[in-house]
Amino acid sequence: MSGEIKNRLKNLRSRERRKKFLKELACIAFGTAMGIATYVVCLYTHFAIFGWNFGLILAPLFAGYVESFAAKRLVHESTGAVSTFILFIITVIYGFIIANPTLGFNVITAGSIVIILQAAFPTAVNYFLIAMGLGIVSHVSGIFKKITMFLTDTYEKIFKKESKTKDHYIERHAHTRHDFYDMELEMNGLGVLLLSLEYPPEGLGIKEQKGIYEARYIFFSDQKEEIKLGLEEVLKEYLLMDVRLAKDKALLKLIKQLKADGCNGLLNLDIIYDTVGPKKGENINQIIIKGTGIVFEENDEL
Amino acid sequence: MLLSSTSTLDNKTIIKYHGLVHGESLIGANIYKDLFSGVRDVVEGRTTAYKEELENARNDAIGAMESKAEKYGANGIIGLKISYNNLGGTMGNTILVNVYGTAVTFKD
Incomplete structure (x- = not known):
C-alpha cells in the first residue's frame, strides 16, 4: 500500500517537473520571439x-526582460535569461555574416568574434584564454618544465632520490653512440687510404681513377629539448658527439662504397657541413664527404 | 707537428702516409651566453668575444687533430683544411670548426 503511494507521489513529482520545464521552455521561446521581433523592427x-x-543591443535586452517577466509570472523564479544569449548569437550571425556577405575572415573579424564570445561567455572564454596564453608561454620558454624540473630536483636532493628524466636522456644518447661504436673503429685501418691532398703523392703509383664518390649523413640537433631538460651545460658536448658520430657514419658509408668498387684509396677528400632545416633550435644538418676513388699499387713504404 | 695546407712538403721526403686525421670544436651552443652576447653587442663587445671564442675553438680542433696524428707516429699534417660551419642553434649561431688533413711522417 505504502509502495503504491510512493509511486503515485513520484509520478506526481515528475509530472510537475515536466510541467515546470515546459513552462520554462515556453518563457525562453517567448522571450526569444519577442527579441527577434524587436530586432526585425529595428532593422x-x-x-x-x-x-x-x-x-544589436535592444533585441537581446528585450528578449531577456520579457523572458524574466514571463518566468516570474509562470514559474515564480528566473530562467537565467537564456533568450538573451540566443538573441546575441542570432544578431551576431545575421549582422556579421548574413547582412555582410563580403566580410572576410581576418585579424579584425577574428578578434571581434573572440570579444563577442568573451562578452557572451566571460568565465568560460577567460579560462580558455588564460589556459591558452599560459600554454603558449610554457611551450616557447619551457618555463613550467624548468619549474617542474627545479621542484623535482629539489625534492630529489632533499629526499636523496636520483633524477630520472636527465638520466633517461643521457642514457638514450649513450645508447645511440654505443650501437655504432660497438667495436673499435679505426677509419684508417679499413683498407682504404684517405687523403685530403689535391694532387696524388709521388710514388703512389695510381693504376686507375674510379671517379667521384660521395656519402652523406643527416643528423638532427634538437637543442630545444636539451634546454627544456635543463641540460645546457652538456648541450655543446652532445652536439659535438652528434657531429662526430655523423662524420664517422658518413665516412664508413664512403669506405664501404669504395671497397665495393675495388678502390684502395681516396684522393682530394672533402668534408662539407650544411644546415638543411632553417627552424631555430631544431636543425636538420647534413654532412657530405666526397673525393676521388683510386686504385694504387700497394707499397709498403707508403 | 708541421701543419701545411699544401699537398707536398718542399725539401722534405714523406716516408709514410697515415691517412685522414680530423678535429672538431663548437661554439655558441649556449642560449644564455648567446643572450648575453646580444647585450654585449650594444657596447661593441660581441665582436671581440666571438673572435676570441672562434680562435679558441680553432685551436681546440687543431689540438684534437694533432693528438690523433701523434697516435699514428706522424710528425706532419698536409693538405690541411679548416672550415667554419653554422649549425643553426637556438639563436642561429652554433658554429662548428672543422679541421682535417692527411697525417704523414717525413724526414728532412
Missing part, C-alpha cells in the same frame, strides 16, 4: 546611428 525602421543598428 525595418533602420534604427541605427553611423550604420550601427540599435537592434
Whole structure:
C-alpha cells in the first residue's frame, strides 16, 4: 500500500517537473520571439546611428526582460535569461555574416568574434584564454618544465632520490653512440687510404681513377629539448658527439662504397657541413664527404 | 707537428702516409651566453668575444687533430683544411670548426 503511494507521489513529482520545464521552455521561446521581433523592427525602421543598428543591443535586452517577466509570472523564479544569449548569437550571425556577405575572415573579424564570445561567455572564454596564453608561454620558454624540473630536483636532493628524466636522456644518447661504436673503429685501418691532398703523392703509383664518390649523413640537433631538460651545460658536448658520430657514419658509408668498387684509396677528400632545416633550435644538418676513388699499387713504404 | 695546407712538403721526403686525421670544436651552443652576447653587442663587445671564442675553438680542433696524428707516429699534417660551419642553434649561431688533413711522417 505504502509502495503504491510512493509511486503515485513520484509520478506526481515528475509530472510537475515536466510541467515546470515546459513552462520554462515556453518563457525562453517567448522571450526569444519577442527579441527577434524587436530586432526585425529595428532593422525595418533602420534604427541605427553611423550604420550601427540599435537592434544589436535592444533585441537581446528585450528578449531577456520579457523572458524574466514571463518566468516570474509562470514559474515564480528566473530562467537565467537564456533568450538573451540566443538573441546575441542570432544578431551576431545575421549582422556579421548574413547582412555582410563580403566580410572576410581576418585579424579584425577574428578578434571581434573572440570579444563577442568573451562578452557572451566571460568565465568560460577567460579560462580558455588564460589556459591558452599560459600554454603558449610554457611551450616557447619551457618555463613550467624548468619549474617542474627545479621542484623535482629539489625534492630529489632533499629526499636523496636520483633524477630520472636527465638520466633517461643521457642514457638514450649513450645508447645511440654505443650501437655504432660497438667495436673499435679505426677509419684508417679499413683498407682504404684517405687523403685530403689535391694532387696524388709521388710514388703512389695510381693504376686507375674510379671517379667521384660521395656519402652523406643527416643528423638532427634538437637543442630545444636539451634546454627544456635543463641540460645546457652538456648541450655543446652532445652536439659535438652528434657531429662526430655523423662524420664517422658518413665516412664508413664512403669506405664501404669504395671497397665495393675495388678502390684502395681516396684522393682530394672533402668534408662539407650544411644546415638543411632553417627552424631555430631544431636543425636538420647534413654532412657530405666526397673525393676521388683510386686504385694504387700497394707499397709498403707508403 | 708541421701543419701545411699544401699537398707536398718542399725539401722534405714523406716516408709514410697515415691517412685522414680530423678535429672538431663548437661554439655558441649556449642560449644564455648567446643572450648575453646580444647585450654585449650594444657596447661593441660581441665582436671581440666571438673572435676570441672562434680562435679558441680553432685551436681546440687543431689540438684534437694533432693528438690523433701523434697516435699514428706522424710528425706532419698536409693538405690541411679548416672550415667554419653554422649549425643553426637556438639563436642561429652554433658554429662548428672543422679541421682535417692527411697525417704523414717525413724526414728532412
